[in-house]
Amino acid sequence: MNIIDEAGILAISTRLQRLSDQLRKDGLLIYQACGIDFEPKWFPVIWALTAKPLLSVVEIAEEIGYTHPSTISLLKELEKIRLVRSRKDKADERKRLIALTPKGRELVEKMRPVWHVMARSLAELTDTPNNLLRAVEEVEAKLKERSFLECAKKIWKTGKDDVSL
Amino acid sequence: MNIIDEAGILAISTRLQRLSDQLRKDGLLIYQACGIDFEPKWFPVIWALTAKPLLSVVEIAEEIGYTHPSTISLLKELEKIRLVRSRKDKADERKRLIALTPKGRELVEKMRPVWHVMARSLAELTDTPNNLLRAVEEVEAKLKERSFLECAKKIWKTGKDDVSL
DNA sequence: CAAAGATACGTAGTTGACTACATATTATCA
DNA sequence: TGATAATATGTAGTCAACTACGTATCTTTG
Numbered sequence: 001m002n003i004i005d006e007a008g009i010l011a012i013s014t015r016l017q018r019l020s021d022q023l024r025k026d027g028l029l030i031y032q033a034c035g036i037d038f039e040p041k042w043f044p045v046i047w048a049l050t051a052k053p054l055l056s057v058v059e060i061a062e063e064i065g066y067t068h069p070s071t072i073s074l075l076k077e078l079e080k081i082r083l084v085r086s087r088k089d090k091a092d093e094r095k096r097l098i099a100l101t102p103k104g105r106e107l108v109e110k111m112r113p114v115w116h117v118m119a120r121s122l123a124e125l126t127d128t129p130n131n132l133l134r135a136v137e138e139v140e141a142k143l144k145e146r147s148f149l150e151c152a153k154k155i156w157k158t159g160k161d162d163v164s165l
Numbered sequence: 166m167n168i169i170d171e172a173g174i175l176a177i178s179t180r181l182q183r184l185s186d187q188l189r190k191d192g193l194l195i196y197q198a199c200g201i202d203f204e205p206k207w208f209p210v211i212w213a214l215t216a217k218p219l220l221s222v223v224e225i226a227e228e229i230g231y232t233h234p235s236t237i238s239l240l241k242e243l244e245k246i247r248l249v250r251s252r253k254d255k256a257d258e259r260k261r262l263i264a265l266t267p268k269g270r271e272l273v274e275k276m277r278p279v280w281h282v283m284a285r286s287l288a289e290l291t292d293t294p295n296n297l298l299r300a301v302e303e304v305e306a307k308l309k310e311r312s313f314l315e316c317a318k319k320i321w322k323t324g325k326d327d328v329s330l
Numbered sequence: 331c332a333a334a335g336a337t338a339c340g341t342a343g344t345t346g347a348c349t350a351c352a353t354a355t356t357a358t359c360a
Numbered sequence: 361t362g363a364t365a366a367t368a369t370g371t372a373g374t375c376a377a378c379t380a381c382g383t384a385t386c387t388t389t390g
Contacts (some may be wrong), residue, residue: 007212008298009287010280013192014209015301016185018230019308021377023178024346026313033318041346044179047172058368065183070347072370094355094368115175121316122174128303133173135300136180138293143184148191151286153198182347189376206376223338235377237340259338259385 027118034114038107042083045074049084049100050108056095083107192283199279203272207248210239214249214265215273221260248272 027040044064049055055063061071075098078084083104089095100108126132146154192205209229214220220228226236240263243249248269254260265273291297311319 007209009284009291011209011212012287012291012298012301013185013188013205014230015305016181016188017377019301019304020178020181020185022308023181023313026317027178029314030317033314040178044172044176047176056368057370065179067348068369069349069371073346092356092368096369117317117320119174120320121313122177124320125307125313125316126174126177126300126304128300128307130295130297130300130303132295132297132300132304133177135291135293135295135297136177136184138295139184139291139297140180142290142293143187148188148286148290149194149198151290152191152195152282155282155285155289186347221338222340232378233339234341234379238376257338257386261339 030114030118036111036114038111042074042078045078046108049098054097054099056089056097060098195283196279201276201279203276207239207243210243211273214263219262219264221254221262225263
């Protein structure tokens with residue numbers, strides 16, 4: 001992976017993805033090592049339902065920043081293993097209200113110490129001169145103001161008048 | 166995406182992936198805006214072949230840090246649109262040697278100014294107190310020493326003796 | 331120098347997110 | 361109040377990476 005290192009910022013997308021994958025895979029191994037039958041991809045949904053115990057499909061999707069179809073397929077898996085349940089909202093028949101089952105709440109309590117260890121491990125791993133979580137937050141904030149595309153358009157325009165190009 | 170923000174470091178994997186996706190999607194739009202028929206996912210392969218003009222499949226995979234099956238499917242696409250070509254290595258019949266075609270080299274030259282703009286845009290977007298690229302490099306380096314799993318195991322052990330748990 | 335192991339490439343199927351589209355219910359307003 | 365728009369959910373198929381496995385060729389070694 002020498003060459004990609006040299007590409008520097010141009011390959012940042014690739015490297016973010018690889019880092020994300022690596023952490024998720026190890027996340028799964030950590031759950032397994034603790035004898036917990038849980039997949040990292042379920043975390044956002046379960047976390048959302050722990051914070052807000054009764055949510056519709058779209059509300060969960062918004063909370064976790066996924067599209068609703070992705071959320072639906074996660075919920076399908078979680079319902080299958082009985083960690084969440086759902087029922088129609090009587091006030092609005094379009095909505096399906098989701099909540100943790102007792103089994104789900106029990107598992108959350110069992111996972112809390114594992115989450116604590118994960119959080120401490122990740123804190124340690126990202127405790128470097130440039131903090132990864134902070135960096136992500138900072139870039140997310142900048143992207144909210146101006147997307148990569150818009151930023152490139154701006155630089156393209158100013159570059160056109162620039163002799164150095 | 167309130168809840169996931171609050172999950173902080175535990176949701177770092179999700180956030181890295183989302184950021185990566187966002188950048189890649191805009192990357193595609195930037196190529197399109199420049200009238201260039203190129204997909205961001207091809208960048209690592211093309212970049213590698215620009216730096217080292219003749220490589221086998223596995224060598225490319227190693228350079229860009231992908232598995233060889235992923236590399237093969239990228240190469241298939243690139244051969245289809247005639248940006249790269251391949252021939253058997255006469256010295257070692259197992260190997261297939263890959264190189265840019267003249268069309269490929271021409272496109273690289275056409276893309277260079279676009280890459281320049283992208284690099285400048287990304288540099289601007291990641292020019293924050295905590296530099297994203299540096300942060301990624303730093304975490305990659307730490308993970309090389311000790312994986313997330315190993316780190317968690319260590320913390321788990323020390324935590325067991327700790328009254329605060 | 332043949333058998334066993336290592337290496338290179340390829341195929342098939344999986345994964346975890348996505349987009350596009352379809353349907354059902356509710357809300358709005360002329 | 362009926363037509364239209366908006367919202368909520370669902371389905372189907374895509375995408376870009378992956379793992380697992382298989383075959384062909386080369387290398388090593390008893």
